Amino acid sequence: MVIIRLMGGLGNQMQQYALYRKFISLGREACLDTSMYSDEGYRGTVRKLEIDRFPNVEYETASAEQISRIRGDGSIFRRLRNRIMPSSSSYIREKGMYMPGILDRDDVYLEGYWSAEKYYADIMPSLREIYDFAPMLAADGCNPAIGDMAERIAASAFPVSVHIRRGDYLSPENAALFGGISTEEYYASAFRYVKERHPEAVFFIFSDDPGYVREKFGDDGSCVTVDVNHADDSMYDIYLMSLCSAHICANSSFSFWGARLDEHREQALCIRPSVHMNSQVFDPVVMRTLWTGWVFIDPQGTVRQTV
Numbered sequence: 001m002v003i004i005r006l007m008g009g010l011g012n013q014m015q016q017y018a019l020y021r022k023f024i025s026l027g028r029e030a031c032l033d034t035s036m037y038s039d040e041g042y043r044g045t046v047r048k049l050e051i052d053r054f055p056n057v058e059y060e061t062a063s064a065e066q067i068s069r070i071r072g073d074g075s076i077f078r079r080l081r082n083r084i085m086p087s088s089s090s091y092i093r094e095k096g097m098y099m100p101g102i103l104d105r106d107d108v109y110l111e112g113y114w115s116a117e118k119y120y121a122d123i124m125p126s127l128r129e130i131y132d133f134a135p136m137l138a139a140d141g142c143n144p145a146i147g148d149m150a151e152r153i154a155a156s157a158f159p160v161s162v163h164i165r166r167g168d169y170l171s172p173e174n175a176a177l178f179g180g181i182s183t184e185e186y187y188a189s190a191f192r193y194v195k196e197r198h199p200e201a202v203f204f205i206f207s208d209d210p211g212y213v214r215e216k217f218g219d220d221g222s223c224v225t226v227d228v229n230h231a232d233d234s235m236y237d238i239y240l241m242s243l244c245s246a247h248i249c250a251n252s253s254f255s256f257w258g259a260r261l262d263e264h265r266e267q268a269l270c271i272r273p274s275v276h277m278n279s280q281v282f283d284p285v286v287m288r289t290l291w292t293g294w295v296f297i298d299p300q301g302t303v304r305q306t307v
Contacts, residue, residue: 002030003062003070005111006037006051010235011253012113013051018120018127019110020059025123026103031060033067033109050235056130070109097280098290115253115276116290117260128261133239145228146236149204152224153243157200161241162187162248163255167208181273182250185301190248190271193295193303197269204244206237206255245269251276266293274298274305 004020006013016032023030037049051057071091092102094112098119102110120127137146153159164187169178194201203223207213210227217223229236241247241258246269249255259270274282274296284305287296296305 001066001070001107002028002105003033003067003109004030005033005109006049007047007111008113009047009254010050010238011255011257013049014131014257015114015253016112017051017057017059018123019114021127021130022103022120022123025126028106031062031066033062035064035067053136053235054131054133055135056132067109070107097286113253115256117292118290121292124260124265128263131257131261133236137236137239143228143233143236146233146240149226149228149240150243153204153240156202156204158198158202158246159244160194160198160201160203160246160248161244161255161258162190162203162205163241163250163252163258164205164207164209164213165250165252165254166212169252177277177279178251180278181275181299182252183299183301186273186297186299187248189297189301189303193271193297194246194248194269198246201246203248204240206241206258208234247271249273269295271295271297 002023004016006016020030020032034049037047090107091109094114098116136142168174191203204226205213205217205223206226210225213225219225226237226240238254238258238261241255242261247259247262249259249272251273259265259268262268270293272294282298282304288305295303298304
């Protein structure tokens, strides 16, 4: 049995669920620990369990007994063994960009964000079918502005999604981890990179701070502030991003999925920051392997690697 912990916002949940589907594709018995979002779980979180909103998402939920058994929470012997021989531990917390050995493990509890595309790149077509927005968009009460914006994107010669995340990234604790990466220099360089190749580009900018975007970029036709989805409907920004022909991502799993769900992803121009967190060091060889086909730009605006 493999148990994967769901935690964080929607983008992170999509990555954790993708890893779950990878284990299922390998014929393994797996389930999800959703306790972080329940009354019995971590009460301090402000996140919601959102992965269930996709009608095609199905999974087995781990029981408290299964979690305790696999993690060995109640076993002094197992805790001692895990400390002496960490490689044999049944509780694995993500370390580094990629841990390929986890795919060979069984009777293990996995906690992490699993953002590297290499984990589930081979099942991405099936993930696109699972993360299908169509049933939700067809439901009564869906915001008609989403359809209007989708038509505007489709009518553009070369639509480019741009994600600018501010909000919680500006808090002191998060700024230390994620700040200073998706800088103004990063975005200026990414815009130049796209325009040099596609002068007709129209940039559709998605952000949790649309006021900042309007002030910074204007709204003159070449830059469009997408401000149609709010609160629980924010997930539809991923759908609108996926309709674009190129993607400029923040260091955020939310915009990574906007690019990943592009049905023409293999041909699309995808740009991301050179690192996701300030604790990481950019290794071009490693990143080329883990993020095949992506362009990397560092916080100073230097293009570090191209496809």
